[in-house]
Amino acid sequence: MTVLDDIRGRLVVSCQADAGEPLDDPAHMVALARSACNGGAAAIRAQGLRDLRALRAALPDTPLIGLIKDGASGVYITPTLAHAEAVAATGADVVALDGTRRPRPDGRTLAETVAALRERHPGVLVMADVAAEADAYAAVAAGVDLVGTTLAGYTGGAVPHDPDLALVGALAAALPVPVVAEGRINTPEEAAEALRRGAHAVVVGTAITRPAVVTARFAAALVTRAEMS
Numbered sequence: 001m002t003v004l005d006d007i008r009g010r011l012v013v014s015c016q017a018d019a020g021e022p023l024d025d026p027a028h029m030v031a032l033a034r035s036a037c038n039g040g041a042a043a044i045r046a047q048g049l050r051d052l053r054a055l056r057a058a059l060p061d062t063p064l065i066g067l068i069k070d071g072a073s074g075v076y077i078t079p080t081l082a083h084a085e086a087v088a089a090t091g092a093d094v095v096a097l098d099g100t101r102r103p104r105p106d107g108r109t110l111a112e113t114v115a116a117l118r119e120r121h122p123g124v125l126v127m128a129d130v131a132a133e134a135d136a137y138a139a140v141a142a143g144v145d146l147v148g149t150t151l152a153g154y155t156g157g158a159v160p161h162d163p164d165l166a167l168v169g170a171l172a173a174a175l176p177v178p179v180v181a182e183g184r185i186n187t188p189e190e191a192a193e194a195l196r197r198g199a200h201a202v203v204v205g206t207a208i209t210r211p212a213v214v215t216a217r218f219a220a221a222l223v224t225r226a227e228m229s
């Protein structure tokens, strides 16, 4: 069984906390990840070397998708080969990296990044986080193992409210590699719809592991009600 077999048709839970948030502690991420696995998650996606090392040690048999966020705009998801190598060195099974066609900060192409990572870390899988169909075609040509819709809606303009399930469907129909639905999947129904549209797996983060954001949605709804009455 490969990691891709393990996650087929399943839920992957993203356990990430921004710096300074109350949950920004590897012990909290491990607790979130254990809870997610108890609830049926097949794999965990996580950010930052500290959290990745803690998760690998605590959950050695759970497939782990790792990344490093360097900044919050432009190419910030595992932006360079050095970041990708550092993620692979934590023991993550999959390295998720920016798979858009934007220039990378170290000047390497995505194809060069993938090739060098594979040479130094044989066996690691590479997931391209893309924003658009053309990104995905280029990423597949560059040799990635799977493609995620992670960055759809995050490369300019207002962030949409809904997940880009149309992109999931288009990529699943066209690509020769597994497509992971990721980004703003906020309900079980949306997760199921992503699978119906051909996703190999579904990543959910915020709706499960960011309680401040989820709480704010409830609180905002109550404020609106109070204003109307």
Ligand SMILES: CC(=O)N[C@H](C=O)[C@@H](O)[C@H](O)[C@H](O)COP(=O)(O)O
Residues within 6 Å of the ligand: 014, 016, 067, 150, 151, 154, 182, 183, 184, 185, 203, 204, 205, 206, 207
């Ligand atoms: C755009 C970006 O930086 N996405 C990040 C990628 O790892 C995370 O902040 C998201 O939480 C993750 O993709 C899961 O998505 P959602 O939290 O919407 O379920």
